[in-house]
Amino acid sequence: MRSRQARTCKDAAAAWALGRLPAEHRPVLARARAVYLGEEDERWDGLVPRACAEFLVREITGSYAS
Numbered sequence: 001m002r003s004r005q006a007r008t009c010k011d012a013a014a015a016w017a018l019g020r021l022p023a024e025h026r027p028v029l030a031r032a033r034a035v036y037l038g039e040e041d042e043r044w045d046g047l048v049p050r051a052c053a054e055f056l057v058r059e060i061t062g063s064y065a066s
Contacts, residue, residue, distance in 0.1 A: 011037060021052075028052035 014033040018026055028049050034040040 022055070024048075025052040025055055 011033065014029060014036070018029055018033070021029060028044075028047050029052065031040065031044070031047060032049075035042045
């Protein structure tokens with residue numbers, strides 16, 4: 001039950017974040033979510049996950065600073 005609940009929470013969090021990310025970072029999170037849900041194989045060709053990750057770190061860090 002706990003893993004199912006965690007999966008649901010992560011899925012909901014990803015869905016929530018997808019609508020709030022800048023357009024250039026959405027494909028990375030969408031792919032990560034699909035991989036997590038077992039809908040796609042893990043592959044990152046054509047995507048820039050590092051830029052997305054760096055953006056997210058800046059946003060999270062900035063939210064704690066304010």
